[in-house]
Amino acid sequence: MPSDATLVFYLMGLAAIMMASNRVRYDLIALFVLVALALSGILTPAEAVAGFGATIIIMVAGLFVVGEMLDRTGVARSVGDLILRHGRGQEVRLMIPLSVGAAILGSVMSSTAVVAIFIPIVLRIARDSGINAARLLLPMSFGALISGMLTLIGTPGNLAVSDALRAATGQPLGFFSFSLVGALVLLAMLLFFVLVGRHLLGPLTTDGTGRMRRTDRSFAELYRNHGFDRVEVLRLERDVTGSAARDLTRTAPRILSRWRRGPAGTPHTALFSIGMEFQRGDLIVVTGSDEEIARFGETPGVAPFRSFYKDMNRWIDTLGIMEIMIHPEAGIRGRTLSDLDFRGTYGLEVLGILRDTSRLGEMQSTPLRGGDRLLVAGPWPRLDGINAEGRDFVILEEPAERAQSVPNSNKLWIALLILAAMIGVSVGGLSITIAVILAAVAAVMTGTISANQAYRSIRLETLVLIAGMLPLSTALDKTGGADMIVDALLHMAGNDSPRAVLLALFVLTMSLSWILSNTATLVLVAPIAVEAALSMGVSPVPMAVAVLIAGSSGFASPVSSPVVTLVVNPGGYRFGDFLKTGGPLTVVVAAITLLVVPLIFPF
Template sequence: MFSVPVHLHAQSVFIIIAVAALLMTTNRVRYDLIAVVVILALMMTGILPVNAALSGFGNPVVILIAGLLIVGEMLDRTGVARFVGDWIGEHSQGSQSRLLIMLMLACALLSAVMSSTAVVAIFIPIVMRIARRSHGGAGQLLLPMSYAALVSGMLTLIATPPNLVISGELSNQGFQPLGFFSFSAIGIVVLAGLMFYMVVVGKHWLPKADSTDTASMRRSIQALWDEYRVDRELIYLQIGPDSPLHGKTIAQSELYKRYGLRVLDLSQRVRGWRELKAGVSPDIVLHSDDVLHVAIPASQLDEAKQANQLFVFHPSQLETQYRSWEFGAVSVLIHPDSKLIGKSIREAQFRDRYGLDVFGVRRNRQSIEHFQDLLLQPSDSLLVTGPWARITHLQQQNHDFVVLETPAEASDVVPAFQKMPAALIITTLMVLSSVFNWLPLVASVLLAAIAAIVTRCLNAADAYRAIHWQSLVLLAGMLPLADALQQTGGTGMIVDGLLGIAENASAQTVLVMVFFLTALMTNILSNTASAVLMAPIAISLAQQLGVSPYPLAITVLFAASAAFMTPIASPIVTLIVEPGKYRFSDFIRLGSPMLLWVFACCYVLIPIAFPW
């Protein structure tokens, strides 16, 4: 270990910051590795003791983000994120601009009343879902979303910790604290400018989708259905009140024998709710009002409906989504060593053995119409349908089958959608605890993460996989830099220089200097650190100039949320680097105009809303 003289510690911190920023701009070194190098540099130069240099790993912000990522994974695995993403995607009507506006508006409004970091962590799986469906790439959406979350800090008092820091400092120095919506009008102007900028200019600078995305190249179940030339219609039928099927089992109904009607799944009303039964068996008893998802030859449909009082049923979006998560299809190849070779589908009792239906057989690339009694040969391909869980089990029978093609719907399956009510309750309680300050935010999030595992919305292994370790190491490695600057006197050097320059300057000129110094510190360190350091400075400067402290205090507030230009400036931005595959230059290019826009709003509007 080596050390530098104490009087050079501040300069050493500035050098470490500059080198780290330079390495990031080259985009050739992993950000988490740079963060580890920063920690080592602070320890080996003696600037910080070992415990202080490693303190970032125990920082509440790092723990908070890890917990929020687990909550986000819970929302994804239980289908909540899917529904939100589908709703936004559906109402955007295929317009990229409308999609961006809706996403930014939703994120900003939610972040205005709860933790912005929490909202971004929760929205990441939602955005990934939208990106997969639209084939537009997550990089086109994640950065605008995170920028909207940053701007939310300019909307309400509780949107971000720096706002509370600044309001508290005003109160400590004998001034009225800020109100909940004191600065919201200016924030709304900033948000409107962000949406306009992203829709008109920014979207053209965002990273494009990867054309090699194999998930988007998969075919749908309907495409497989058409390829096998299945002569059956997939339809939903509801059993009427006087149907002869009421009280009979599926086997007793003889629907397959009489009409070739195969029940794929059904839903029955249980205590006022429809309960889906994906894995149907012949002994299930049918009741009036049951909804059957069936495959039936089109020529037999009318006769089956009339004879059994069946009516066409149009399921809700929720029911359709549930079925797509439970019921699927796959194309498999008969293995040369399969025990099914030489047997027909009927003789092999395929449905009884595997709980799945075969709806098509292809041999030598030709579909075969009457395949039930066809003796199977090696390399015959089967179109198999049924519950995804049983399809997965079939795929594991690799001595009998080889998976030929998995449809696109397989990547959208939600493994724990039955736990959606539990996930909604957990998230709601977490949000309420955040809004009404029932518990510290970290405690609320950790309780939510534990509840997600206890209620089996996800298991512990899934929870660990949900954490973006690269993002956490990056954040933990950069947090000690703020302490290093303060302890070595680097912060004092900056303040002294500012006071010297501002001694004979006008109030408006001081506003400009305060804004850009706060923004610089925000983009290098963190918004909370910059607010803690700059709030008392801004108020002191106002008192020296003999003007109201509110314009400069609000300037610090807005600049502290303008962390647009670096991926380490805020956890809100750090979180989206990995899933969005962003480079350092992306933040410089897209963030610079936004920083100037926030400055323009501060320069023009703050003196109007908060007179000197």
């Protein structure tokens, strides 16, 4: 065995051990590999850093921006809410759309981000329906994992597979080239969980909280901590202006906010202010005791609408609450809310003040003390900016629902149009790289995401991981290591059996993905799969697609991908849960790959 090839294999093994240990960042491991290849002389410095100029790096960076656009405009949350409305509390009717929704969204944005967004949605669904969250979270995360099998941009590793095919044949994979295979895998996964898998994940019902231990308090808990019994949404059945508006606000419990639909149909939320006028159809949020709210609900022209907590998404993007504390050395100590003109100065409404454990009855004229805890309401940007007011305030707690807020929900349809255009021009023949760049530029130009947010959304550690691992593939090719792996595969599987080689490549890729990241595995194995096919004189496309499918098949390990790792704690899963459900599912996916891929992509 040539010494250079031996060193490359040692580097691969060392990188795998370091990644499996979870003690060293993956991007640092990739940089270590890059530097080792350059210092050893296996690659020139230019070859070692060539990955940073690869097309795949630009494409992945653009996809991060597109994914952030979809996140900030509420696409994922809207899907979750739609599922909750139509699932009707039935496990299968909830599980199937959750899994399909995660798969579809993950095929066009970061699947890890999709799972992170869906976790609180699933937990809320579990809490409202009484269904064990563990029986919903794992199928949802598996759906997000399968998203990598649905489109070319489903995972960065797919782009590496496409690049390997382009380098060898001049013909990359299309946007939906392998979508049928992924759809069949998704269908098989759903059938498995409907018939068998969900019964392996604990009892159907729980106390409504799943297995997750919540540490953040909800809106309701923060309100109750400050003495507010209820928060309700009421609807006005008539216009209320002038003196009638003043009378209404005097008789009402504390009014927090008003929601109305503008002339163009655009919803608008405004924090309550003295002198505010109301019109027919306005929704108002009020808080107070049960008796106060019930009495106000009997006022002519006022009709109960629903609980604030069941109408949360209408308000959560614009109206927030936060508990803050007066800093012990604050310059505002000794001054009252009236002195400070708190509403005018900070743009926030003080709902209540706790001093020690007692609620202050008269807030406006009571001098503030260090340590006083204020419950304040207002727009999220104002709440977030309260910490910038010198050293006067300390943010103590924000509600758990804050994670569900979407800052640019009014531009959801713009984001969907940008996404549809990106996919459309890609299918129409435009380079996927150019299509992604255009989509990222359009996202900034239309205001669905700011330029600063776009740059912050680009995860440099992922780009460094890809760029650092690409030279390892070059080194394998340059030293003959790739030929050795191909020869070993052909020897074990049989040189005259393409299906056997395809299965061997599937097993190799899936096994490596349990140790390395999905992206790193596909970067390494894709050129090997292409070379194996060419050496056998068969088309490399089925081999490449099999590798691509295997790279997103890490169902049997909780550490195979962040997509599944994220649900371990919320679902209270053990390693055995993944083996019981993911093991049989992996066998099913391997069978589908072995039988279907050669039919769609002949050898």
